[in-house]
Amino acid sequence: MTGIDRAQPITFRFDGRTVQGFAGDTVASALLRAGQRLMARSFKYHRPRGVLSLGSEEPSALVTLGQGAAQTPNQRATMVELYDGLEVFSQNAWPSLAFDVQGVNDLAAPFLGAGFYYKTFMWPRRAWFRLYEPIIRRAAGLGALSGKADRGTDEKAFSFCDLLVIGAGPAGLMAALTAARAGADVILADEGAAMGGRLLYEAEAVAGKPAAEWVAEVLEELAGWPNVRLLPRTTVTGQYDHGTFAAVERLAGPPAPDRPRECFWRIAAAQSVLATGAIERLIAFPGNDRPGVMLAGAVRGYLHRYGVQAGRRVVLFANNDDAHRTARDLAAAGAEVVAVDPRADAVAQGDYALRAGAEVVATRGRTALRRVALRDGAGRVEWLEADCLAVSGGWNPNTQLACHLGAKPVWNEVVGGFVMAPDAVSDMAFAGAVMGACSTRDALAAGIAAGAKAARALGLAPVPPDPPEAEAEAGALQLLWQVAAPGRAFVDLANDVTVKDLVLAAAEGMGAPEHAKRYTTQGMAPDQGRGSNSTALAVLADATARALADAGTTTARPPFVPVSISAMGAGGAGKGFAPVRLPPAHQAALDHGAVMIEAGPWLRASHFLRAGEAGWAEACAREVGHVRGAVGVADVSTLSRFDIQGPDAAQFLTRICTNTINSLQPGQLRYSLLLREDGHLMEDGPVARLAAEHFWLFTSSGSEPAMRRHLELAAQGYWPDLRVRIFEATEAWAQFAIAGPRARDLLAGVLDALPELAFMRAARVGMGGAEGWLLRLSYSGELGYELALPARYGDAAFRALIRAAEALGGGAYGLEAMNVLRIEKGFLTHAEIDGRATADDLGLGRMLRASGGFIGADLATRPALVAPGRKQLVGLTPVSVGATLAAGGHLFVPGAPLDPENDLGHVTSACQSPTLGHAQALALLRDGRARLGETLRLWDGLRGTDQLVKVTAPTAYDTEGGRARG
């Protein structure tokens, strides 16, 4: 029973050449069947490489998928499923895969040993960044990104379960089944396109039937349980605190609109079972990396699952009984097989030739294996013709996920690998090869035990099933890590690290595993050395005369397989970067020519462009004119509004604000300051007392999160005895500023009745059936009101207000005009309230009540905040007629050197004032109030401007304030 469907041929292209495969094939299996053994060039030496394995551990057969913006590099040919029209390209080769110019690196290999970069490129020091690193980066490296913006989509998702079973081989399947039958909510994740693990790749029986059939039956039962979710094509990539796992799911098939390529899962599981099995390892012998050298289990797997015979003349080089199945199965399939086994007492398990007590010492063949040299126990060398060399040095259990939280695997001599001790990780059970249960029968039994253990931990009562009948032999093994013979024996194919590199590292004092890793780069490739780590540790142990069990391992960290950044950051591009908040009158503003800008999360009108206007400056000047000369209306719904209620609300606000709030009468407003605990100014805004126990506090747009935190800390933490409640009320209201000498005329026309309101007073009003509040305050310096209405009426109200304003010779105004109006008046924004300024710095010191008792009162009087030399708010006007001003420039005494110690301050806000007829700015200037009338040098290194300015009072227009109060 193979896993491909020969009735469904699929055509794809490899380096432009059409290749035929079948449904169920991977790129690797289809290329192998088509006789394409050369698939890639290696990372460092550009050596020709074929496919080594059939899983996600593949170190060699890395390919690029797609072209242009869709180009995706470094995909494992063993994991990519075919679909019609798939475009596959080899990588790291120029001009072609078969003839790669940088293959000359291979000739220089004697000079490119471990630590080469550190030894060679140290001098001159500056050359590293400019010369060496760019050259090295160009020479080394794998596939490339296209440099074009990615147009594909990925997604992120969250999932929750009682039990996450990782790996759906014999152990994982039985664990999932046992727990599912007990009623646990189970997720079974496996990185293969089909579940079943090694059972899909072997010719063996489980429960008296072919293993793949048994797998299909178990999966059918699991799929029938409503409490089981199967996640094929999903690699669990990391384990994190509190039972959280990361997993990346590959979605099969051709790209389609809206369909993600990958889904990055975050899975929270109360319990987990790790059943990730093991991967086979190479033996380090000279020439063990040629195309045609493959892992023995992979050769078997390609035969049984994909119907691909990896060679006609096959040599098996293995130190264990399990691998002899490859010789047996390939011989049965018609290949000419010679098995080479270093064990003198090895016995053939089928109809193939056996060279017991022999080793492979060399191979030949440039882009494909042609010959293999054996050396028998007596030292005689024999050359064999071969197109496939199947190698097995034993199996490395996949313990990495268990180690992400700090647990260490332990050496197990019988398994010949590092395994996990039973309770090494809390709430995680181990099953199968990861805990040393390597035969199919042991794995099935361990799966049942792990599933039952997890179910019991969940408070369920599992009934463990009897293990199905299965093969009991794991196969004896005699450790063999490296063959002593001249030539380059590769340990880590992904990073081109040889035995010699590791021995050199040990000789140079880098023999500890973590040191050797960094010195040689072994285990630092995208596969994190899954296939090579134990071999490297064994070589190092040998070179440093230590026992392998004592030397320790390197640290496994997430992710277990490479995860594309686009999957981890899925949904974060474009509009997904931050939420957009639209005020209630957004559409009305757009319909009146508004040009929107981002103000925190909000979209707000920058200006309202009218026909014939060239740009923002012209529109802004007109809008300023509306407010100063007639009437303007602006949407200020985005201001943060807190609805504060309770018998102690006045007392609460008195402690929050620097001025006195409990003396406010219902219907009164007061402009207030809020300090941080450290005495600096945090926010300013009006407080309105709507009723005896009911207030509105307004703060700047987008400040809700920080202000809410501040207010709740005070209410819940500082003064829990105060009976006060805080509602966030921004969303419920639309609010509009109506400002200008004709504001009253406008309101008289639109309100049901215009109340007689003095400056800083508020009253209930009605407008066209809507009930709201009218507040008399001004941020423009003109006669001003703000009208608050329920948000649902915002759109209609803004349209009506704009119509009425236009009828009076005014119109809507946006943020640009608002900014000009307030700079002319010396009013503040967060350009001035920059977190370093005190109330006194900004000329508001008199608003700090002398009796104290408000947040920040004590620290506002500390010496550093009241000493001379602080930067104080001033106004600036240019000395030259017609000069412009911009924020960011720095102030100096004319003639003083442009040094930081002579820096007197900086421009915080600037505008071109149509009202004053010249540029006007606000600045924070050292001892500014003592410098009124001085001429200073304004230097702006960023914009390259340098000019003289005159220091003025912050308020440049209507200094008495009569217009707003009138």
Added chain:
Amino acid sequence: MADLIATDPLAALLPACHGAHQLAAAQPARITALAPFETKGLPAPGRSTARPGGITLWAGHGLWLATGTAPEASPQTDATDAWAVLHLTGPAPEAVLARLVPTDLRALHFRAGSVARTLLGHIAVLIHRPEAAPDALEIWLPRSMAAHAIDDLLGAMRALEAR
């Protein structure tokens, strides 16, 4: 002056349907935010309860939202315009929300009458499984972010449909 016309932030965007899932407006006529000093009789954290003429949802620390006639409780404030309420229905509304919401919404754990204060993408929302329609999930969004959230939700529905 003529009567002002009320605008519904959902009207132009909903209902919408992708595959087997539907997203529709479910705006209550009136919503009152309650933060009373006396909380007896109000639903426990993470729960909603039915009242004659409406339901009350727990909505965060010391905060409840009541639909229909406002119950006797003080302090309270009208929050009708602050929230946009959506109904997500179909065979697996949890699977749609799994793309955006980092909270366990499995029916087993998030039973009918459950409320979660959580995130939908970047947006702080309430998710509610109504007693009256336990196969649906109700999403309470801040009005200003409704359009953004609906865009996210439709994207998640499309991605699920495209699988």
